[in-house]
Amino acid sequence: MGVSKSDAIIIVGGGAFGLSTALHLSRKGYTNVAVFERDDHIPPRYSAANDLNKIVRAEYEDPFYTELTIQAIAEWKTPLFAPHFHQAGFLHCVSGDAPQKAIDTLNRFRASAERDAQIKPHVSSLDGEADIRQIAWQLDGPLPGWNGYFNRFDGYAHSANALAAVYRATQGAGVRFFLGEQGAVDEIVYVSTVNGRNCAGIRTKNGQFHSAALVIVAAGAGAGRLVPQLGQQVVAKSWSVAHVHLTDNETSRLRGIPVTYARDLGFFFEPDPKTNLLKLCPMGGGYINTDPKTGVSHSPGTLSDSAFIPEEDETQIRKLLAHTLPSLADRPLVKRSLCWFADTNDSDFIIDYVPDMGSSLMLLSGDSGHGFKMFPIVGSWVTDLLEASDDKQSLVRWRWKQPNAKAGQDWGGDVSWRLGASKELSSIMPRKASKL
Numbered sequence: 001m002g003v004s005k006s007d008a009i010i011i012v013g014g015g016a017f018g019l020s021t022a023l024h025l026s027r028k029g030y031t032n033v034a035v036f037e038r039d040d041h042i043p044p045r046y047s048a049a050n051d052l053n054k055i056v057r058a059e060y061e062d063p064f065y066t067e068l069t070i071q072a073i074a075e076w077k078t079p080l081f082a083p084h085f086h087q088a089g090f091l092h093c094v095s096g097d098a099p100q101k102a103i104d105t106l107n108r109f110r111a112s113a114e115r116d117a118q119i120k121p122h123v124s125s126l127d128g129e130a131d132i133r134q135i136a137w138q139l140d141g142p143l144p145g146w147n148g149y150f151n152r153f154d155g156y157a158h159s160a161n162a163l164a165a166v167y168r169a170t171q172g173a174g175v176r177f178f179l180g181e182q183g184a185v186d187e188i189v190y191v192s193t194v195n196g197r198n199c200a201g202i203r204t205k206n207g208q209f210h211s212a213a214l215v216i217v218a219a220g221a222g223a224g225r226l227v228p229q230l231g232q233q234v235v236a237k238s239w240s241v242a243h244v245h246l247t248d249n250e251t252s253r254l255r256g257i258p259v260t261y262a263r264d265l266g267f268f269f270e271p272d273p274k275t276n277l278l279k280l281c282p283m284g285g286g287y288i289n290t291d292p293k294t295g296v297s298h299s300p301g302t303l304s305d306s307a308f309i310p311e312e313d314e315t316q317i318r319k320l321l322a323h324t325l326p327s328l329a330d331r332p333l334v335k336r337s338l339c340w341f342a343d344t345n346d347s348d349f350i351i352d353y354v355p356d357m358g359s360s361l362m363l364l365s366g367d368s369g370h371g372f373k374m375f376p377i378v379g380s381w382v383t384d385l386l387e388a389s390d391d392k393q394s395l396v397r398w399r400w401k402q403p404n405a406k407a408g409q410d411w412g413g414d415v416s417w418r419l420g421a422s423k424e425l426s427s428i429m430p431r432k433a434s435k436l
């Protein structure tokens with residue numbers, strides 16, 4: 001056990017993993033915790049979780065994550081989180097054109113849901129449009145060949161609002177926040193010791209040094225820049241997000257629809273009643289931004305580089321709408337962006353100390369695009385690790401892996417639920433208007 005309850009602990013990143021960690025540390029009585037976030041407000045615009053909604057579905061092909069999500073859902077129903085959790089159900093299908101890989105994945109998810117005694121009673125099969133309209137009459141499109149299942153145990157969380165709630169709660173509990181210029185961490189600072197080097201703290205963009213007994217890097221897709229030792233263990237990757245702006249009546253009509261997901265096309269959520277935005281995400285292999293010198297993918301430095309979606313994703317979103325809500329299929333898509341996350345090739349998180357640093361530097365990363373549902377419990381994994389008598393991550397799958405161990409593999413295809421290969425950001429960037 002490296003740190004005492006009064007030692008200085010710095011968390012880098014005020015997104016989902018960082019805020020959850022701040023919450024659990026303060027609940028466990030750690031009194032000297034500070035969060036450094038490069039944006040000047042929380043929810044931060046750079047956080048993958050700064051969004052209207054994220055799916056909270058319990059069935060995973062891997063029962064390990066199913067069990068964790070069941071725990072997380074129980075926490076989503078507690079007072080701090082409950083206002084942001086909506087157990088609207090998960091309508092999980094494939095369309096009639098789906099490739100075999102999507103069908104197989106759907107079937108494994110269904111089998112997982114039916115295997116679990118807690119989830120099973122909430123699951124029903126959907127065989128065609130009539131069954132689907134029994135669940136969501138509002139889906140008045142042709143739903144060609146759609147089939148799958150409905151799981152009432154699942155739903156979604158309003159992720160930006162959940163981040164804001166935990167920010168307020170932790171601030172109230174004495175966690176200090178450094179935002180914007182003061183919070184943007186430029187580098188991890190190391191000191192030499194007889195055993196090598198330890199982490200001594202951080203330096204922010206404005207040149208300030210902050211010392212700490214423990215630095216926890218929870219920087220999402222930005223982790224590789226701060227901890228280059230990560231190498232290709234983590235790949236900064238993005239997926240497209242876009243919205244349709246509805247009228248009040250349209251929002252009202254769609255109230256209560258489940259998360260609607262076609263594995264081969266994409267998914268959408270109940271519209272947000274405050275903004276009237278219907279959020280849509282296409283399915284695909286995602287986009288990476290590889291530095292040719294190192295072979296490591298980083299998220300772009302500015303938000304404007306991600307303020308678009310590629311044409312192929314727009315086409316797919318419109319196809320999804322044509323199948324389900326055809327009156328919206330030709331409407332403008334607004335608030336388009338690429339949303340960046342930290343991917344590992346086995347889709348496992350990394351919750352571990354950086355090796356050979358005397359337990360002074362911890363990394364929370366590799367959310368792999370499925371981490372937000374765990375928001376209420378992520379921080380408990382950190383306090384478990386802090387309290388481990390041997391300073392070791394007991395879960396092998398969450399340990400730091402040897403950098404470059406699996407370099408050169410196709411990161412899009414390794415995990416069965418990912419459909420399609422990743423493309424480089426440079427190949428999809430819209431051409432800038434000529435200045436001539």
Ligand SMILES: Cc1cc2nc3c(=O)[nH]c(=O)nc-3n(C[C@H](O)[C@H](O)[C@H](O)COP(=O)(O)OP(=O)(O)OC[C@H]3O[C@@H](n4cnc5c(N)ncnc54)[C@H](O)[C@@H]3O)c2cc1C
Nearest residue numbers: 013015016017038046048055185220222339367371372373
């Ligand atoms: C399109 C999309 C859809 C998703 N859908 C789902 C879903 O349906 N269900 C689900 O469970 N999960 C989903 N996710 C994944 C979820 O959003 C992530 O798992 C989660 O946000 C990861 O949390 P994080 O804290 O690791 O990273 P983030 O939430 O991205 O936070 C990282 C924070 O670190 C800050 N930071 C980075 N570098 C620095 C620095 N140098 N100094 C200071 N601060 C820094 C950033 O500004 C950011 O605020 C989705 C992700 C994407 C992209």
